[in-house]
Amino acid sequence: MVSSSLEPLVIAGPTGCGKSAWALQCAQEQEGELICADSRQIFQRMGLGTACPSEEDYAQVRHHGFERLDPRVRYSAGQFIVDTDAFVREIQGRGKRPILVGGTGLYLRAWRFGLEDVLASDPLIRQRLEQERQESLYARLLERDPHSAAVIQPTDRIRTLRALEVLEMSGRCPSALRTTDWQREPRVQAAWVLLWPSVADLDARLRLRVERMFLDGLAEEALALRSYLAEDDPALRLKTPGYCEAFLYLDGEISLGEAKERVFRRHRQYAKRQRTWFQKEAWWRRVCSVNDY
Template identity: 40%
Template structure:
């Protein structure tokens, strides 16, 4: 007999859409614990700029993988999958329900579907593609991996370069690795939901949130990290909000310039998240807080 799969509620979607607030309400109403799937909230000391749950919110419901590693750790999607799987198993063993919350699509995909067993990245090889435009790279990819090329836009440079890199290393298209991976056993039964927010309203919220981060002490937070000896080149400090304020502290940007860049890059990041999750065909898009009763009903029915 096949082993019964653990049920997960996954709340995904763009930053600023209200996922954390919805997760708290649902967790309290159904007896669940929250597993963070935001790649920056993983880091200790990066609190204000990552919009981490407050101390009061953390006290209301148990949260896992928040402030989990030090900023110098290069935490990957495979690291997340390993740690999240262990946490989910432990929560399930205690008879509690699990809500996975976050906007890092790769983390969620890694957890639910596993990772394609393709070779590690090669920075030297990647540099060979730096002088080519997205259109040129996509054309190169179409010649060796038409299946992957057909799924990508020329602006999706990261994935195009990754596919070219895999082919250069192995002589096999990345689509072949994905095809083999498609037969992998899924370990969880997931209900995936996201909050639908009109783009202009989302951008308004994000701009307001950046202003609030400044009032809450973002500059002092970044200054503290730099004073503690953390390099600006670390993955954690290259994230949105931290890299701009670090540049301001180094005298490279005026504060108002840094703030405008944070707002712009946050909006762009949210747009990329919306694009990522809109391509997932198994996500239920719902309004919140307007449809909370409906959401709650779906969730209760799912967990049975």
């Protein structure tokens, strides 16, 4: 049995809520090490656009899983389970507390319950769906499973394709499958804490984040990432909030002020989708600020 002092702590919440800074503080106070639970922060060359830890943060406590993969590589919830289990064992083996931090609800839910019931991909169905335009695919998903569409961006082709694939293979909405398949005993024991600031507080934090991102060189990072990926962007990394808007600014299509406003709106929309996701999960201890923990 793992000592309660070494039990994993999971800190999640919508983008920009301050979970990374809080997790760093917890790691310092509890002799912990941090594990990435963000589907974008695991990639290299995207540090500013995904708000990765700073060099100072990395120097203060040990981090695992951040900025370690080439952005051309595909990654999945299943691989996240494997990697996170290994990180947890390694950290506990050193007598430290594993602290997961991130806002990718699918990854965290998968780590809690496993993916035994997830359907394998059907190449024929996938090939047929891939011949259609994203706009028509998303419209179909919105009509047939609005609950899944609510947590998937209209431009997120990968997740849209997967949702429709599951729907056609099983005859059931992916959102309904989540409701039933996840209602079972967790595969891991951990403390689950959700940082949940007010909408007004989160908006203020997001505006400050956007200003800081551009000051720190978001536009330059976006340009370098586009040059590196060229046409080879199978996982649509360039669709990450901030990069598209930076490209429009760099190409002279919009002003810097308009680019910042658009990035803020996209982050705000993403935070809303994250809230929608987490609201359906009853196992979280929700706190409005770090002072409530």
